[in-house]
Amino acid sequence: MKRYGDHRFPGRLFIVEGIDGSGKSTQLMLLHRWLRSEGYGVVFSEWNSSMVVKDTTKRGKKRKLLTPATFCLIHATDFADRMERNIIPLLKAGAIVLCDRYIYTAFARDVARGLDRAWVRDLYSFAVKPTVAFYFQVPLEVSMERLHGARAGFKFYEAGLDLGLSEDPDESFRVFQGRILEEYEQMVPEYGLTVIDATQPIEAQQEQMRQVVISKLEKAKQLRVAP
Amino acid sequence: MKESYGVTLPNMRVNDLVGKLIVIEGTDGVGRSTQITLLKDWLEERGHAVLNTGLSRSGLVGKGIKRAKEGHTLGRITLNLFYATDFADRLEHEIVPALRAGFVVLTDRYIYSLMVRAMIRGLDMEWIRNVYSFALKPDAVFYLRIGVDELIPRVVFSRGFDYWESGMDIHSTEDMYESFRRYQSALLEQFDKLAEEYKFKVIDANPEPRKIFEKLRAGIARVVEGEPAKSAQIAEGTVPFNPESRPAEAEAPKEKAETPLVAKPRGESSSTPVPPAEPAAVPVRDGD
Numbered sequence: 001m002k003r004y005g006d007h008r009f010p011g012r013l014f015i016v017e018g019i020d021g022s023g024k025s026t027q028l029m030l031l032h033r034w035l036r037s038e039g040y041g042v043v044f045s046e047w048n049s050s051m052v053v054k055d056t057t058k059r060g061k062k063r064k065l066l067t068p069a070t071f072c073l074i075h076a077t078d079f080a081d082r083m084e085r086n087i088i089p090l091l092k093a094g095a096i097v098l099c100d101r102y103i104y105t106a107f108a109r110d111v112a113r114g115l116d117r118a119w120v121r122d123l124y125s126f127a128v129k130p131t132v133a134f135y136f137q138v139p140l141e142v143s144m145e146r147l148h149g150a151r152a153g154f155k156f157y158e159a160g161l162d163l164g165l166s167e168d169p170d171e172s173f174r175v176f177q178g179r180i181l182e183e184y185e186q187m188v189p190e191y192g193l194t195v196i197d198a199t200q201p202i203e204a205q206q207e208q209m210r211q212v213v214i215s216k217l218e219k220a221k222q223l224r225v226a227p
Numbered sequence: 228m229k230e231s232y233g234v235t236l237p238n239m240r241v242n243d244l245v246g247k248l249i250v251i252e253g254t255d256g257v258g259r260s261t262q263i264t265l266l267k268d269w270l271e272e273r274g275h276a277v278l279n280t281g282l283s284r285s286g287l288v289g290k291g292i293k294r295a296k297e298g299h300t301l302g303r304i305t306l307n308l309f310y311a312t313d314f315a316d317r318l319e320h321e322i323v324p325a326l327r328a329g330f331v332v333l334t335d336r337y338i339y340s341l342m343v344r345a346m347i348r349g350l351d352m353e354w355i356r357n358v359y360s361f362a363l364k365p366d367a368v369f370y371l372r373i374g375v376d377e378l379i380p381r382v383v384f385s386r387g388f389d390y391w392e393s394g395m396d397i398h399s400t401e402d403m404y405e406s407f408r409r410y411q412s413a414l415l416e417q418f419d420k421l422a423e424e425y426k427f428k429v430i431d432a433n434p435e436p437r438k439i440f441e442k443l444r445a446g447i448a449r450v451v452e453g454e455p456a457k458s459a460q461i462a463e464g465t466v467p468f469n470p471e472s473r474p475a476e477a478e479a480p481k482e483k484a485e486t487p488l489v490a491k492p493r494g495e496s497s498s499t500p501v502p503p504a505e506p507a508a509v510p511v512r513d514g515d
Contacts, residue, residue, distance in 0.1 A: 001304075001351045053309070056287065065287050067319050068237045069361065073312035074287075077305055084302030114237030122357045126304050 003043065005129045011091035012129060012216060015102040017093035019177050020158065021143030022198045023205070027136065028100050030206045031213065035096060040217070042096040045087055053078040061157060068113035071157065071222075075106055076123055083127060091128065096136030097216050103127045106137075112179035113163060131216050134209060135188060138176055229326065231299055233360025236315070239323060243365065246326035248363060250337040251443075253371030255392040256382040256440065257432045259335050262371070264489065265440050266447065270331055275451060278325040279320050280317060281335035287316040303348040303397075310341045311358050318362065327365075338362045343417040346399055347410070367450045369443055370427035375412045377433055382407070382431050 013029070035042040046159075057074050066199040067075065090097050103124040110120045147154075156162065157203040158170050160176025187193060194212060197204050228243040251259050251266075260281075267277045267339040268512075301309065325332050345355045383387065388403040394410025395403070422429055430442050 001349060001354065001355075053305075056312075062288050065313075065316075070287060070312055070313045073308060076310055077308040080305040080308050081302065084305055085300075116234040118358065119357065122354065123266050125354060158318060159255045193367075 003042075003125045004127055007015070007088075007091075007128045009088075009091035009128070011063075012096045012131045013091060013099070014096065014132050014134070014213060015104075015130045015206065016134045016136065017102060017104045018079070018138065018198060019101040019140070019143050019181055019194065021146040021182070022136035022138040023202070024120070024198070025100050026136070026202065027134070027205055027209055028098055030202075031209055032098055034206075034210060035098075035187070035213075040096050041094070041099060041143040044089050045082060045097055045099050045156055053081055054183075055186065063217040064156065064162070066112065066157070066162065068115055068162070071109040071113065072106070072120065079103070079124070080126065087128060090173065092174075098183060099130075102133065104184070107187060108180040108183035111183050112160070112176060132212055133191060133193045134194040134212075135184060135195050136205075137195050138198040140174065140181055141160070142199060143177070144174065208225065229363050231360065232362055232364060234355070236361050237369070238321065239272050239319065241324050241437070242322075244323065244326040244363075244420070246328065246330045246332060247366040247367075247468070248322065248326060248332050248334070250334050250365045250368040251371065252339050252368055252418070252427065253335055253432060254373065254378065254411055254418065256378055256385070257342055257373050258381075258436060259371060261436055262440060262443055263333050265436075266443060269444060270333075271448070273452075275332060276328075278321065278330045278332045279335070282310070282313070282331065282340065294477045303345070303350060307341065307345045307348075307350060307355070310344075314338065314341065314359070314360060315361065316392070320347060322358045322363070334365075337365065337368070339368070339418070339421050339427075343414055343421065346417045348412045349392070367446065368425060368427045369446060370418065370422050370429050371420075371432035371439065372418070373415075373430050373432040375415060378411060379404075379408065 016028045018024040032042060032044060053074065057078060060070065084122060087097055106124060107120055111117050150194055154169050154173045159173035161169060161172050163176065165175045166172040188195060198205065229241045229248070231241065235241065251263055268281050270277045322332050322334070323511055342355050342359060344394050346352060365503055388407050393403050393407040395406055397410070421427070430439060432439060
C-alpha cells in the first residue's frame with residue numbers, strides 16, 4: 001500500500017483548492033482548455049463523482065443522515081474509489097489529471113467539523129501527492145460577495161448548518177468558511193501549496209498558473225497526444 | 228467507563244455509557260448468528276435489554292455496500308472505507324445510544340473482522356488501526372475459533388461458497404473451493420494475531436452449538452452481572468489465547484496461507500497510533 005509521496009507515475013497531477021467563491025474552478029477550466037489546445041492528453045476528475053458511492057452520499061445529504069464522522073468517511077470512500085479506479089490508472093497511462101478540490105478540502109472541512117487533524121490526514125494518506133497543488137487565496141468577504149452575486153442561498157452541509165453554529169444560513173456559512181480558511185492557511189507551509197492571489201484579475205491568475213504548469217511539463221513532452 | 232481506541236468523534240460523549248458492549252467475532256460460517264440469537268433470549272429472560280447488531284446493516288450505507296458488492300467493483304481501499312463509514316454510522320446511531328440507555332449491545336462482529344479483511348488485502352496495518360481508532364473498546368470480545376478443515380463442511384453443506392467469503396476478488400483462481408480455503412486460512416491466521424493483541428476470549432467453535440452457548444453464557448454473565456465466577460466455569464468458559472494450542476487440523480493449510488497474497492503488516496511495533504486493547508473488562512478474581 002503506497003502512501004502520500006511514495007507514488008511514481010509518468011503522468012502529472014494538478015489540483016486546485018480554495019474556499020467557495022475563490023474562483024478556483026474557473027481557473028482550472030481555463031487551464032484545461034489551454035492544455036488541450038496544446039495537444040496534451042488531459043483528463044478532468046471531479047470531487048464527489050464516483051458512481052458507486054454517489055448514491056449513498058446523495059441519500060445521506062438529502063435526508064440529513066450524516067454526522068461529521070460519516071460525512072468525512074463517506075467522502076473518503078468516494079475519494080478512494082476515484083483514486084483507485086480513475087486517477088491512478090490515468091497517471092500510470094501518462095495522462096495529465098486535473099482535480100477540482102483534493103484531500104486538502106477534506107482536511108479543511110472535516111477539521112472544521114471537529115474531527116481530529118492527525119486522524120483525517122492519516123485517513124487520506126493513500127492519496128497520490130499532486131505535482132502541483134494550487135491554493136486560491138481570497139479573503140472571506142470577497143468570496144461571500146462573489147457567491148451572493150451568483151446564487152441564492154447556501155446548501156445545508158456547505159454552510160455547515162449541520163453543526164448548529166447559527167440559525168441564520170449566512171452567518172453559519174461565514175463562521176464555517178472562516179474555520180475552513182484557517183485550516184487552509186495552516187496547510188500552505190505544511191504541504192507546500194502554491195499560493196495564487198485570487199483577488200487579482202482572472203487573466204493574471206491564469207498566466208501565473210500556466211507558468212507553473214509549463215515548468216512541470218518540460219521533461220514530459222511524451223505527454224502530448226496530438227501535434 | 229468507555230473509551231475509544233484513539234480519537235474521539237465530535238459530539239460523542241462516552242462518560243455516560245452505562246451499558247455493556249459485547250462482541251462476538253469469528254470467521255464466516257462459524258455460527259455467530261445462532262449464538263447471538265440464543266444469547267439475546269437468555270439475556271432478556273434475565274432482565275437485560277439487548278440490542279443485537281452486525282456489520283453492513285446501517286441505514287446510511289448498508290444498501291450501498293450491498294449493491295457495490297453485487298457488481299464486484301470496489302477497490303480494496305474503497306471497500307474498506309465503505310465498511311468504516313457503515314461502522315461509524317452504526318456506532319453513532321445504534322451502539323452509543325443503546326449503551327447510553329443501559330442496553331447490553333451484542334454485536335455480530337466488530338472492527339476486528341473489518342481489520343482482518345483489510346489486512347489480507349494488503350493494506351497497511353498502521354493505517355487500518357488508525358482508521359478504526361474511533362471505535363469504542365468493547366467490554367469483552369468472544370472469538371469463536373475454528374480450523375479451516377472444520378469450517379469447510381459447514382459452509383459447503385449449508386449454503387455453498389460465496390464470492391466474497393471465498394476472497395474471489397483477490398485470488399485469480401477460478402476454483403471456489405481452493406480460493407475459499409486460501410482466503411479463510413489467511414483470515415484465521417490474521418484473527419489469531421489480533422486475538423493476542425486485543426486479548427480476545429477464545430472459544431473453540433468445534434463442539435455442538437449448545438456447548439458453545441454454555442461457554443459464552445458463562446463469560447458474558449461475568450461481564451454483564453459481574454457474577455462471582457465459579458472456578459469450574461472459568462476454566463471451561465474462557466481459554467487464555469495460546470497460538471500453540473490451535474487444533475491440529477488448522478495446521479494443514481498453512482503453506483497455502485503463506486502465499487504472497489497474505490500481506491505482512493509492516494511495523495507492528497509499539498509505535499502504532501492505537502494502543503492495543505486493554506484486557507476486556509472481565510473482573511479478575513480477587514480472592515472470592
